[in-house]
Amino acid sequence: MSQTNYIGKALNRVDGPAKVAGTAKYAAEFNVPGLAYGYIVNSPIAKGKITRIDAAEVLALPGVHRVFSHENVPMLAILDRSYKDDVAPGGSPFRPLHDAEIKFSLQPVALVVADTIELARYAASILKIEYEAAPHETDIETKRTKGFEPGRGKTGFTPPPPPRGNPDRELKNAVHSIDQEYVHGTQHHNPMEMFGTTVEYLGEGKLNVYDKTQGALNSQQYIRKVFGLSKEEARVISKYTGGGFGSGLRPQHQLFMAVLAALELKQSVRVTMTRQQMFSFGHRPHTLQTVKLGTNADGTLAAVQHHALHETSQFEDYTENVVNWSGMLYQCANVKLGYQLAKLDVYTPQDMRAPGAATGSFALEVAMDEMAYAAGLDPLDFRIRNYADRDQNLDKPFSSKKLRECYHEGAAKFGWEKRNPAPRSMRQGNMLVGYGMAGGVWDASQQKAGAKVSLSADGMLTVQSATNDIGTGTYTIMTQVAAEYLGLPVEAVDFQLGDTEFPAAPVQGGSWTAASIGTAVKNACEALGEKLLKQAQKMKGSPLEDAKFEDVEFVNGQLRLRLDPGQAVVIRDIVQASGETKMEADATAAPNLLKQQGYSLHAHNAVFVEVQVDEDLGTIHVTRVVNAVAAGRIINPNTARSQVLGSVVWGISMALMEETVMDHQFGRYMNHNYAEYHIPVNADIHDIDVLFVEEEDDIVNPLGVKGIGEVGLLGVAAAITNAVYHATGRRVRELPIMLDKLL
Known part of the structure; x- marks a missing residue:
């Protein structure tokens, strides 16, 4: 079935008018x-x-x-x-x-x-x-030596792989080494x-x-x-x-x-x-991490050790993949990863954008920056020198990985070559200027999902799935997928979601919605396409009478022969000729485990940041960000860019502002409001460039898409932290970076 090239176009959001006009109803607005x-x-x-x-x-x-x-x-x-x-x-x-x-x-x-x-x-x-x-006990600091191994009950949690090589010996024998602790406090979704x-x-x-x-x-x-x-x-x-x-x-x-x-x-x-009650459930857990790195004389990693301790409630063992990324992102033969939980008298933490990876990559990427300085290497060169072409955790090749291209294209766009490597060496007036960078990796996964399509006699296609749209652009990109595979204008497609009477779909999380629902919509459209061809062949004088499904394509509202486009039937006429008011089909989609089992499936990114720090006041301004992302096929550059923009804003927030403050005397969050739980405003955000690195992958799913909502956050907080060090010469290892940590 040929394409009508709606996939890849930067269309405006189809749900935009309803939201702007106020006709989009939310849960508490149904009177x-x-x-x-x-x-x-x-x-x-x-x-x-x-x-x-x-x-x-x-x-x-x-x-x-x-x-x-x-x-x-x-x-x-x-x-x-x-x-x-x-x-x-x-x-x-x-x-x-x-x-x-x-x-x-x-x-x-x-x-x-x-x-x-x-x-x-x-x-x-x-x-x-x-x-x-x-x-009560709410302070994780009291649990440093009393953590315990996590339970195995959470879907999606992969225990850290067993140690490989001899990380203790190689760390001891390394030419250069670091051993540091990295901390970030509790954060709430808000x-x-x-x-x-x-x-x-x-x-x-x-x-x-x-x-x-x-x-x-x-x-x-x-x-x-x-x-x-x-x-x-x-x-x-x-x-x-x-x-x-x-x-x-x-x-x-x-x-x-x-x-x-x-x-x-x-x-x-x-x-x-x-708003205050929104702090009564779920949060990104307060986490303590230790990272030890060692390098050989040539700047290659000799050893990687990463341990994390984070909080959970007394009644559930909430677990995240915090340390696993450190055994995957860089080439190293000697790796030891550890992960423990501390039970506290708090509500159970909950998945928060890029759970585990946002936490773990911050520690790893700041440690990599420190290691680069210790080894006398440029932070970008150090990462490229230790580039991993294979997932060593799984001992599998990546289905696709364009992180090296993210490094090069991002650095070129940012102007990384203008960086003076010495800390506190660049300034603009009274502002100390710093450049920092970091990278990230996130799962490219697909879940089982269903979709139903219905084409009416007036040519309108209704598509239904029980998925949700939390602002990511699901309405829009699923409209594009359906229009693509049935050759209809997007104005003739009505995508409906968020109703349990529709075909089953997974929760919207994990950056798997585009792959999961998109493939289901594609399958349903193709199932309807086969019905349309069979009906068209029944029409008197049909030019498609002897055609097979692979011989036809859906383009511009027509079903036509691929090799002879003049032989065509109007799709709307096919439904009318059927004598029915509509023609329907439904389908499910699930990951092709047989095809995928030999590969590691991930999206990647590289982030470059410029900060300006007031030398007298210690105030930090993130003045430029370039985020280069390799996430397979991009269905809609507009909605994808918006996802990454939001991720960058959140990364700035994570690095400089967000912290839920606990008064341990009362075991209570004290800043449970928008006035004191600080997040960025417009004046905090400056130039953000988003680059999508071309990446083809026919293994992850039939559409070749990878989720983008979470990978864009990775590396941002670390890159800012690294840029602050380059600007000031002061290394901060605890988020958020407040004025007192610089003055």
């Missing part, structure tokens, strides 16, 4: 009849138990419907400790309102439901709850749209659930198992999601509470978290 409002009450202590709840004053308020707590929640399937959602780590998941035990500060302990949100919030403020506090759920009660236990989620099916499976509902009784809809970054992969507790209240009260209920 259904008879809606009541719930407000969550959170624990002020980090550990202990509830000793008394007095709701009399609250229930006496006119308009208050009920106060839900562990004292009156009905027996539910959630009491089964073995139940997990689709992306749960090992252990027993937190079950809201289950018992009197307090496991972490801000734990939801009650839900007040009233006629208005204002009344519910006021009523929650006067609800009397008494606690008995117990000693998407723009807060978590909310609107449950429309349809009667007889049937619900339409509008949920803020990155996986409508995951939310549906959760409430079905917890409340014992059928698919027909629990339809979940999530058409638009105002950011997620991983926070919406797991069903959050407002979903449970909204469904609970709707079923018990037999009416529609909305529960929305406040």
